[in-house]
Amino acid sequence: MRDPRKLTNEQRIAIIEKSAKQVGKPVVYSTFIIIISFLPVFLLTGQEGKLFHPLAWTKTLVMLASVILAITFVPVMMSFFLKGKMRPESQNPISNFFNRIYEPILKWCLEWKKTVLGINILALIISIPMIMGLGREFMPPLDEGSLLFMPVTLPDVSNAEAKRILQIQDKIILSVPEVKHVLGKAGRASTATDNAPMSMIESIILLKPQSEWREGKTKDDIIAELNAKLQIPGVTNGWTQPIINRINMLSTGIRTDVGVKVYGQNLDTIYSISREIEKALKDIEGITDLYPEQVTGGKFLDIKIKIEELGRFGLSINDVNMIVESALGGMNLTNTVEGRERFSVSVRLAQDFRSSINDIKRTLIQTPNGPVPLSSVADIMIKDGPAMINSENAMLRGTVLFNVRGRDLGNTVNDAISRLNETLTLPKGYYIDWSGQWENQLRATKTLSIIVPIVLVIIFFILYMTYNQVKEAIITMMSVPFALIGGVFLVYFWGINISVAVAVGFIALFGVAVETGMLMVVYLDEAMKRMVREKGAAVSIADLRHYVIEGSAKRLRPKLMTVSVTLFGLVPILWSHGTGIDLMLPIALPMIGGMITSTIHVLLVTPIIFEMTKEYELKKHGKVEVLNEK
Numbered sequence: 149m150r151d152p153r154k155l156t157n158e159q160r161i162a163i164i165e166k167s168a169k170q171v172g173k174p175v176v177y178s179t180f181i182i183i184i185s186f187l188p189v190f191l192l193t194g195q196e197g198k199l200f201h202p203l204a205w206t207k208t209l210v211m212l213a214s215v216i217l218a219i220t221f222v223p224v225m226m227s228f229f230l231k232g233k234m235r236p237e238s239q240n241p242i243s244n245f246f247n248r249i250y251e252p253i254l255k256w257c258l259e260w261k262k263t264v265l266g267i268n269i270l271a272l273i274i275s276i277p278m279i280m281g282l283g284r285e286f287m288p289p290l291d292e293g294s295l296l297f298m299p300v301t302l303p304d305v306s307n308a309e310a311k312r313i314l315q316i317q318d319k320i321i322l323s324v325p326e327v328k329h330v331l332g333k334a335g336r337a338s339t340a341t342d343n344a345p346m347s348m349i350e351s352i353i354l355l356k357p358q359s360e361w362r363e364g365k366t367k368d369d370i371i372a373e374l375n376a377k378l379q380i381p382g383v384t385n386g387w388t389q390p391i392i393n394r395i396n397m398l399s400t401g402i403r404t405d406v407g408v409k410v411y412g413q414n415l416d417t418i419y420s421i422s423r424e425i426e427k428a429l430k431d432i433e434g435i436t437d438l439y440p441e442q443v444t445g446g447k448f449l450d451i452k453i454k455i456e457e458l459g460r461f462g463l464s465i466n467d468v469n470m471i472v473e474s475a476l477g478g479m480n481l482t483n484t485v486e487g488r489e490r491f492s493v494s495v496r497l498a499q500d501f502r503s504s505i506n507d508i509k510r511t512l513i514q515t516p517n518g519p520v521p522l523s524s525v526a527d528i529m530i531k532d533g534p535a536m537i538n539s540e541n542a543m544l545r546g547t548v549l550f551n552v553r554g555r556d557l558g559n560t561v562n563d564a565i566s567r568l569n570e571t572l573t574l575p576k577g578y579y580i581d582w583s584g585q586w587e588n589q590l591r592a593t594k595t596l597s598i599i600v601p602i603v604l605v606i607i608f609f610i611l612y613m614t615y616n617q618v619k620e621a622i623i624t625m626m627s628v629p630f631a632l633i634g635g636v637f638l639v640y641f642w643g644i645n646i647s648v649a650v651a652v653g654f655i656a657l658f659g660v661a662v663e664t665g666m667l668m669v670v671y672l673d674e675a676m677k678r679m680v681r682e683k684g685a686a687v688s689i690a691d692l693r694h695y696v697i698e699g700s701a702k703r704l705r706p707k708l709m710t711v712s713v714t715l716f717g718l719v720p721i722l723w724s725h726g727t728g729i730d731l732m733l734p735i736a737l738p739m740i741g742g743m744i745t746s747t748i749h750v751l752l753v754t755p756i757i758f759e760m761t762k763e764y765e766l767k768k769h770g771k772v773e774v775l776n777e778k
Contacts, residue, residue, distance in 0.1 A: 284558020434555030638741030675699025
């Protein structure tokens, strides 16, 4: 007698074909939903776009490849390897273990529908003020393992004084045990791409591995200790990191976290407004390293030729200019070639003959009647002027710079904006603009606020195409807000600020939450079809509940597998350390927390809502409507 568990080849192929057709459409649509949910990430621009586009492309291409393999390769491989005696689902020990736990809980939830729904709605309501109370920032600060100390001195600082300050600072920095190396630079390199004035010093501080730090010390503690030791009169300290500093300067022109740009037509007025802004922002919590750029205060040697005196000595303006160039500025004579390198050869007076105004006044100019001092044909004096002239949008620009530490960037800048709106009055023709990380945050927030609702509408339309009914699409979409609960709770209690990275985590969560919800609704609809075939459309409430429980519990294993694969890949991030974890953790936390609450919602709440809709149909029409079933 043939074993009924051993199928013929024709029966086996038929079952595989039927199963593939059953899940093929939901698999394709759920994959498209996950891909479409990443559309906001593709539309990010600027720094955040460059950072997250590779993630979006990688996931999209992987999902496309997986859906092609799922509907073509997997059924073929099943025909090769699913042979021999087939055990029913009821004999699977893992499924039986989870079903023994799940079924009593589900029955209790179906019995106490209003209580379960009330608890879920209450958790959703609680999560709203929690997410509103979270701090805001553009990107979580990435620990680069090093620091960049950028103090600024007065614009008229001499080369010797800047060198002395730099040496003192480097010596103090090296006295901290956590510092491994320090390299300082004052002024700018011989290149047009570095416009740093002599008054700006940059010191790159390499730290030892964290295992060698003093017990209990954090990076913020080290910065605070260094900042306290480096209080030098006439020097304003600034702390950042090398990589993010260069990114900020290239993208926004601001070397700190945030900058207030002041635009106008007069440098003195711009600097006066900058000082008012500095005074207004000084006591706001979170603002550190506050410094208005010195657009004035530079010292210049002004040589004004006395035109009326030149004729007495038989000189021309070009004669005087040539002496000034050759004696003070340096006249280029020739070039020298050394191997593959070329160097210009210039000539000018030695330092001892041009170190003071009196020395410069005594510089001799040859005339037809003998040499005369430069002061005879020119007025020589020191004048104040702009140390550096910055312009943007065809207007002169000054900047008030500051970093944010000990508080989130969003609330800090919002407080600063409110303070300036109350206290600052700008003259006509002058205006301010906020830049730095705040500029990036506003751009990313605007993009996401526009595109995320559009994506949710597109996802709903795809669900409608899948089910051909609005009710099932709404039931599936309800998994999205309830998935937010776990993500918000985990982000809140982990102490993470809302940033673009957290937003990307929630966006990734939307697609997976809809996918698991769709899986549950598909199996519930399958149970309804089986009920109609066996009992007819006019069934009792007890029959309806029996088949709802059967549709929920009998396919528990694939639902748990869908969630577990995602969680097993993300949970190890919670205990990871090292470079890059600062960015990975804000992406993973919403997905981990959201997958937990989404799974609870799909397994417990979705069957309740599904049963309630079918009970309504039964009471109103006397029968149950089933998808694609007459």
